[in-house]
Amino acid sequence: xxxxxxxxxxxxxxxxxxxxxxxxxxxxxxRGAAHExxxxxxxxxxxxxxxxxxxxxxNIRGLESLAWSTESIADILDYIRMRVGRDIRNQGWGKRxxxxxxxxxxxxxxxxxxxxxxxxxxKDDAVRRLHLELCREFIKHLTALYEFYKKPEVLEDEx
Amino acid sequence: MNFKSQNTLLSKxxxxxxxxxxEARGFVLSRQGLLQYDLSISQLYALANIIxxxxxxxxxxxxxxxxxxKAERAGKSKTASYWQDLKTKFDDYAKDxxxxxxxxxxRQASDVEQVKTIHRQLQQCFVQHLIAESLLYQRRIxxxxxxx
Numbered sequence: 574x575x576x577x578x579x580x581x582x583x584x585x586x587x588x589x590x591x592x593x594x595x596x597x598x599x600x601x602x603x604r605g606a607a608h609e610x611x612x613x614x615x616x617x618x619x620x621x622x623x624x625x626x627x628x629x630x631x632n633i634r635g636l637e638s639l640a641w642s643t644e645s646i647a648d649i650l651d652y653i654r655m656r657v658g659r660d661i662r663n664q665g666w667g668k669r670x671x672x673x674x675x676x677x678x679x680x681x682x683x684x685x686x687x688x689x690x691x692x693x694x695x696k697d698d699a700v701r702r703l704h705l706e707l708c709r710e711f712i713k714h715l716t717a718l719y720e721f722y723k724k725p726e727v728l729e730d731e732x
Numbered sequence: 733m734n735f736k737s738q739n740t741l742l743s744k745x746x747x748x749x750x751x752x753x754x755e756a757r758g759f760v761l762s763r764q765g766l767l768q769y770d771l772s773i774s775q776l777y778a779l780a781n782i783i784x785x786x787x788x789x790x791x792x793x794x795x796x797x798x799x800x801x802k803a804e805r806a807g808k809s810k811t812a813s814y815w816q817d818l819k820t821k822f823d824d825y826a827k828d829x830x831x832x833x834x835x836x837x838x839r840q841a842s843d844v845e846q847v848k849t850i851h852r853q854l855q856q857c858f859v860q861h862l863i864a865e866s867l868l869y870q871r872r873i874x875x876x877x878x879x880x
Contacts, residue, residue, distance in 0.1 A: 643746070644742050644743055644745075644746035645745075645746035645747075645749045645750055645857075647749045647752075647753040647857070647861060648746075648860075650753070650864070651861060651863075651864035654864040654867065654868050655863065655864045655867055657867075657868060657871065658864065658867025658868045658870065658871045659867060661874065667871065673868070698743075698747045701747055701750055
């Protein structure tokens, strides 16, 4: 496959995966994982009341900022795992295991990257780079959906 | 170093970091018993700070040897081994740093200071993984202790 054809397919794959992560489907529970995480993060914040947040906007934005500035997937995973580890009172990233589940989910996206290249010949660390971009895509949707779900009137409708 | 070389170098270090995450987890997992009583996360943070601020590798190894020596004198041989094993890994990573320099900045691969800088970055990546995994294990230990 020519390199520009491969690049086009790669971008299409990223977009398709982004939709898969962001848009739930009642008939397919595997879809909409970013959507579910966003709701859960927004809910963890609401449980604490408006005076003290669980995982709040600054945390989510920090994760997004890191995802787009780092070249290392391990940096993203370390960021989350450190915050889970430090959350001794289970009020934020450690609450209901949400942080560790997110880290595990992001790590598992490597399978999607490997699937894309299963019938192609990846150059250098193409699989790793695609994994990184899938993590960015996931976190991008998570952040946007979190911003939506953290509005009190939306949470009231949902819960 | 030009922009392209700089980007390639960052990419290679990031790839090395990702590839060594499993090794860091294994290192913590096989020594997780130390996290309860004999090893504190603050020691790892101190090591991370030393790596960040030091200019020479002996400054880092002196810190590690000091920690190992203190553990030995306190009769904590497993803790001493932890630090000695970590130093062994750091020594090995010098070869990785040389290889990364050879691939990414071939004209400067013989520049000792460049290779030392890359070596410090690899050590920093590994210690970051150790801190994250250790925090997680310590949390699990605390939860199990509370449950008892």
